[in-house]
Amino acid sequence: MINVDNQHIVREVAQKNYNSNIKRNIITSLAIIITSFLIVSVVGIGISYWQMISERQIKMNGMDYDIELTEPTKAQVYTAKKMELIKYAGVSVKCAIVNKTDNKPTSKLQLYWIDDTCWNKQCLQALDKKTGRYPKNENEIMLSSEALRNIGIKKPTVGMKINMTYFPLSGNYYRTETKNTSTDLGCIDKQFILSGYYTDFTGSSKGYVSKAFYKTTGAKQTDFTQGTLKISLKNSLYSKKTIMKIQHQFKIHHRQVISEDSDSIDQFVKTVIVLVLLLAMIFISGSLFIFNTMYISVSKDIRLLGQMKTIGMTSKQLKEIIYYQAVINSCIGIPVGLSVGYFVSKKLIPMVMKMENIRLAGSDRFTKYPLLMLIAALFSIITVLFSCSKPAKMAGNCSPIEATRYQNGGVRSIKETNGIQGMAWQNIFRDRKRAVIIMASFVISIIVFLTVNVVIKENDSKSILNETWKYDLGIINEKTLDSDEQVISEELNKKISNISGVDQTRPIYSAIIDAPYQQKLFGNYYKELYLSRYSPGNYKSDISKYEKGEKNIKKMFDSKIIGIDGNELKQVLGDSGPKINIRKFAMGETAIMCNWLSLSPKDAVNKNFYFSTDKSEKQNKIKIAGIIDDPTKFASGYTPYIVVSTNKFKELVKNPVIELMEVDYKKSLDKKTEKKIKEALKENENISFESKLDLYNDMLGNERQIRVLGNGVGYIIAVLAVMNYVNMMIASVQNRKKEFATLESIGMTKKQQVKVLIKEGIIYAALSSVVAFALGIPISYVVFQNMNIYRLSFSVPFFSNAVLLLVVFMICSFIPVLVYKSVCSGTVIERMQSIGE
Amino acid sequence: MEILKADNIKKYYQTGETTVKALDGISLGIQSGEFVAIVGSSGSGKSTLLHMLGGLDTPTDGTIRIEDKDISKMSADELTIFRRRKIGFVFQNYNLLPFMSVYKNIVLPIQLDGIKPDKKYVMEIIETLGLTEKCDAMPDQLSGGQQQRVALARSLATKPAIVLADEPTGNLDSKTSLDVLGLIKVVSQKYHQTVVIITHNDEIAQMAGRIVRIEDGKIVGGI
Numbered sequence A: 001m002i003n004v005d006n007q008h009i010v011r012e013v014a015q016k017n018y019n020s021n022i023k024r025n026i027i028t029s030l031a032i033i034i035t036s037f038l039i040v041s042v043v044g045i046g047i048s049y050w051q052m053i054s055e056r057q058i059k060m061n062g063m064d065y066d067i068e069l070t071e072p073t074k075a076q077v078y079t080a081k082k083m084e085l086i087k088y089a090g091v092s093v094k095c096a097i098v099n100k101t102d103n104k105p106t107s108k109l110q111l112y113w114i115d116d117t118c119w120n121k122q123c124l125q126a127l128d129k130k131t132g133r134y135p136k137n138e139n140e141i142m143l144s145s146e147a148l149r150n151i152g153i154k155k156p157t158v159g160m161k162i163n164m165t166y167f168p169l170s171g172n173y174y175r176t177e178t179k180n181t182s183t184d185l186g187c188i189d190k191q192f193i194l195s196g197y198y199t200d201f202t203g204s205s206k207g208y209v210s211k212a213f214y215k216t217t218g219a220k221q222t223d224f225t226q227g228t229l230k231i232s233l234k235n236s237l238y239s240k241k242t243i244m245k246i247q248h249q250f251k252i253h254h255r256q257v258i259s260e261d262s263d264s265i266d267q268f269v270k271t272v273i274v275l276v277l278l279l280a281m282i283f284i285s286g287s288l289f290i291f292n293t294m295y296i297s298v299s300k301d302i303r304l305l306g307q308m309k310t311i312g313m314t315s316k317q318l319k320e321i322i323y324y325q326a327v328i329n330s331c332i333g334i335p336v337g338l339s340v341g342y343f344v345s346k347k348l349i350p351m352v353m354k355m356e357n358i359r360l361a362g363s364d365r366f367t368k369y370p371l372l373m374l375i376a377a378l379f380s381i382i383t384v385l386f387s388c389s390k391p392a393k394m395a396g397n398c399s400p401i402e403a404t405r406y407q408n409g410g411v412r413s414i415k416e417t418n419g420i421q422g423m424a425w426q427n428i429f430r431d432r433k434r435a436v437i438i439m440a441s442f443v444i445s446i447i448v449f450l451t452v453n454v455v456i457k458e459n460d461s462k463s464i465l466n467e468t469w470k471y472d473l474g475i476i477n478e479k480t481l482d483s484d485e486q487v488i489s490e491e492l493n494k495k496i497s498n499i500s501g502v503d504q505t506r507p508i509y510s511a512i513i514d515a516p517y518q519q520k521l522f523g524n525y526y527k528e529l530y531l532s533r534y535s536p537g538n539y540k541s542d543i544s545k546y547e548k549g550e551k552n553i554k555k556m557f558d559s560k561i562i563g564i565d566g567n568e569l570k571q572v573l574g575d576s577g578p579k580i581n582i583r584k585f586a587m588g589e590t591a592i593m594c595n596w597l598s599l600s601p602k603d604a605v606n607k608n609f610y611f612s613t614d615k616s617e618k619q620n621k622i623k624i625a626g627i628i629d630d631p632t633k634f635a636s637g638y639t640p641y642i643v644v645s646t647n648k649f650k651e652l653v654k655n656p657v658i659e660l661m662e663v664d665y666k667k668s669l670d671k672k673t674e675k676k677i678k679e680a681l682k683e684n685e686n687i688s689f690e691s692k693l694d695l696y697n698d699m700l701g702n703e704r705q706i707r708v709l710g711n712g713v714g715y716i717i718a719v720l721a722v723m724n725y726v727n728m729m730i731a732s733v734q735n736r737k738k739e740f741a742t743l744e745s746i747g748m749t750k751k752q753q754v755k756v757l758i759k760e761g762i763i764y765a766a767l768s769s770v771v772a773f774a775l776g777i778p779i780s781y782v783v784f785q786n787m788n789i790y791r792l793s794f795s796v797p798f799f800s801n802a803v804l805l806l807v808v809f810m811i812c813s814f815i816p817v818l819v820y821k822s823v824c825s826g827t828v829i830e831r832m833q834s835i836g837e
Numbered sequence B: 001m002e003i004l005k006a007d008n009i010k011k012y013y014q015t016g017e018t019t020v021k022a023l024d025g026i027s028l029g030i031q032s033g034e035f036v037a038i039v040g041s042s043g044s045g046k047s048t049l050l051h052m053l054g055g056l057d058t059p060t061d062g063t064i065r066i067e068d069k070d071i072s073k074m075s076a077d078e079l080t081i082f083r084r085r086k087i088g089f090v091f092q093n094y095n096l097l098p099f100m101s102v103y104k105n106i107v108l109p110i111q112l113d114g115i116k117p118d119k120k121y122v123m124e125i126i127e128t129l130g131l132t133e134k135c136d137a138m139p140d141q142l143s144g145g146q147q148q149r150v151a152l153a154r155s156l157a158t159k160p161a162i163v164l165a166d167e168p169t170g171n172l173d174s175k176t177s178l179d180v181l182g183l184i185k186v187v188s189q190k191y192h193q194t195v196v197i198i199t200h201n202d203e204i205a206q207m208a209g210r211i212v213r214i215e216d217g218k219i220v221g222g223i
């Protein structure tokens, strides 16, 4: 056989064919561009986003470590530093509590000393901002932004002097800590020099001091609840077994514990599964997008190619023609898509951040773009080749006559329908396979959008703060334990609730009460208390003294009565709290006990609690209806506290004092309202604030970055979903140009055709939306629950979904008309006689 | 009554340097109820003329009036509706819709007008054209001649004022051709329908009331 050189003629035919189908090829290239773009940008931005989220999580923890050993001995620290499994082990010791700054009360400002390892390897990466350095000299101090706010320093400068009164925490000291510090006994005045300050996202009032200062306090790392060893493991995905091993090597004594996050590995696995699922969906939707466009395009060619076969072209040559087009389209599409993707994720997003004035620290997170682009390119090529392999085979295999007769979807008789009424349905399902592919790619992109949206919403700082904070602003009476002074008076309460923007105020009253020994109610609890690491001493002797009513011991077992209103009751009960009879509680017939250790409802509920108020001898009793967590800030003695209604509280306590007032705003994180309240309380020195807004402001820079990245991913996916649809509509109209002309020739007006097109579009949109939402909402729910580390409640993001739906339906009625107008111009005959396209 | 009047119509195609004068100044009037045959050699401009008369294409110059209306003044949709109601067109290459059954193809123009097809009448045409068996078939399952008959049936189904047929019997054997022509003639007489056909068949041309001969885009004979 003579091998004729016909390669060039095949190439020429292919080239001509490509040019004559230029519009269709543009559409195909566009699909390839979008898919490559999607992969590069979504994965690139997605990874940066994920890194930001993980960093925020560390910053919300305030320190980056895996497990914690309480009260470590020197020997244990030494062991830890040598242990194979351990990467870093840093010591942290709480050594003093500041109770006054410039002679004004300061609440909960705790001073810590941490060693170099802890500071450098575990602390630094958890700080969002840092100015200055860790204290070196004995009189140096470093403060958190929350601490600075608390002591009223608005513009801190390194080197500024701060006069503080602190209480050194030498010796054993626990639970009743605030009581000890409230008296001035043992307190020391000192002028500190601010060596630095920092912001993390813990919202805790904390200060760091030098080793020299730490030595002066007399606190030791082995002091109960004060010293901890923060341990970063080499493999942060640890199992129970690893912990057991470490515990064994430490030889821990009975009061020590290793605290661990036991489901960290579970959480990791869940997250990985979810991310892989999302990634798979993104890849699938991309590949379906290409496949769909290619399939439509090449099927359209088959008739023409069949004709070529009748004039003597071989199957192999036909396949070459098909692949030639595919390769050209890839050569255009992939580089363009990759560059646009790179540009958007590497240049546009940082630019947007710059415009929004976001610090760019660490925004260059994801750096492996070359690899990502390679993967995206390979993926697109494989999809393209796969997508035309079937049509190519079809073209190659079918007989020339079949090919000339080939119509998309071939022969399928359609049930009698009412003229143009059924035309839209008929058009959609003319080729079932194609309809399914189009729908699938559309459905998947909507699902991805829904899911990504939920993930973004779930990781929004606002949602996290709203879920983890019970109130917008907590106003704390710093004199609670010292005096019966009405720091937060009823008038003040009224004044604040009258501020516009305030939704409600929830005053919480409290008073210390005496509780006699109550074996029936607390027998099990006391036993457990003395067995726990918080054990106050010798069980037998203490309890017998308590029973006898010995003054010192009895004081140790003081309780506290808390008065709350109906709104606060709703808050503390929540959705998962105990089911109690609200009416009886409000009437003062029942009370709720606060949880401490493992006080079980079985022991307490329906039993009576005996107590006396105002140091009187008169004994009261009240029935316990349930158990909740303590809503207050200050501690009393060892006996669990009791919560009653405000009315009952006022009946029992002569001088009711508000310990804490919780304020909710009409609009969460409302700056104006918060400013007004703080303005109103400016004169009041004896209160301190716990503000969700302050913490949010600390997080704002980070939050903006997260939002830009997250929204970036969301928008890109939304654009893909929409583009996917637009491309499909263009292809669909483009491919039916001739058919439309024929219909027009027999009397179907353009108006009627547009109507059918719109109807078709809406059917597509409706069907795919229904399927997408039916699948997407459960899928996004599963994804949400699997990533739900802050235990937020799931809600469908109605707004963005509605916007997406609106856009989809608008495009359905808009794009077909537009495409139709641009494609179907010229006379009927011209269009009927046009070849290809 | 003159139902159709073409006045000095020209159609020039510009391809690169050369100008093809497909129609070069044709004036033609057709009376209501007339049966006209257009003849001429291949490439002489017959199909082009028919497209112009049916408002499927616009002339480079000249006017066409149908029922005293200038169709060049009509909007595209007006023209389409006009065509749907008044004109039955049979294309040289049939132009059936591949995704619809034979029956659906035939009744589609009626349905497009929002009217229920006169089933008895449609079935009569289908029967006369020998398509009864093929009603549920799809166009690509039919032979060339069968497709042509479907196209003809479609053009007649709406009872149009004018039937414009481009070689409606080109693919049929001579007996069937004459049968079909007979049908067209019967229908045209019964409904006082105007018919214009293009044909290469002299026998068919002779059945027409009038013959128009075209060469090189000009009328060269006929009455």
Ligand SMILES: Nc1ncnc2c1ncn2[C@@H]1O[C@H](COP(=O)(O)OP(=O)(O)OP(=O)(O)O)[C@@H](O)[C@H]1O
Residues within 6 Å of the ligand: B013, B014, B015, B020, B021, B022, B040, B041, B042, B043, B044, B045, B046, B047, B048, B049, B092
């Ligand atoms: N779109 C076009 N562009 C350029 N020239 C065209 C076009 N359409 C038709 N022509 C030319 O116009 C002339 C008339 O064509 P037309 O189709 O009317 O011929 P015809 O008489 O119907 O021939 P036949 O009997 O073979 O069907 C031909 O020379 C043809 O090449």
Ligand SMILES: [Mg+2]
Residues within 6 Å of the ligand: B046, B047, B048, B092, B166
């Ligand atoms: Mg012709």
